[in-house]
Amino acid sequence: MRWRLVPSLDLDKVVSTKCLLLGAGTLGCNVARTLMVQTDRWMDGWEGGMEGGTDGGREGGRGGWGWGVRHITFVDNAKISYSNPVRQPLYEFEDCLGGGKSKAMAAVDRLNKIFPG
Numbered sequence: 001m002r003w004r005l006v007p008s009l010d011l012d013k014v015v016s017t018k019c020l021l022l023g024a025g026t027l028g029c030n031v032a033r034t035l036m037v038q039t040d041r042w043m044d045g046w047e048g049g050m051e052g053g054t055d056g057g058r059e060g061g062r063g064g065w066g067w068g069v070r071h072i073t074f075v076d077n078a079k080i081s082y083s084n085p086v087r088q089p090l091y092e093f094e095d096c097l098g099g100g101k102s103k104a105m106a107a108v109d110r111l112n113k114i115f116p117g
Contacts, residue, residue: 015068024076024103029090032074036111037066074104 019035021028079100085091090110095101 011068015070017069018071018073019069020073020075022075024074024088024090024107025078025084026087028074028076029088029107032072032107032111033089033114034066035069035072036115037068074107076103076107078103080106 021032024032080088080091080095080103081100082093082096084103085093085096090107091103092110095106
């Protein structure tokens, strides 16, 4: 797919771009989904995966429209509280139980479920 506004945009470079997200809150969750989500029109056959560490992890996303970035690192040492899943689409109520999971690791887990590459 060629973009009319930026015909010189190299989508292969976009896919291989690495992104550091400082914070996995409301903005970070939505930015991550927008960066990762791909359209099958130009991403057919692409395979990717995510890895997580104590500080976060990388990538994921499927369906809809977005940039197709596959390497995103989250840095967030906060825990998920009961008010987060309502505003932050990468978290569920179960993530709050037992003191809350790490936001960065829960975001990685959720994105692996969205794009299990």
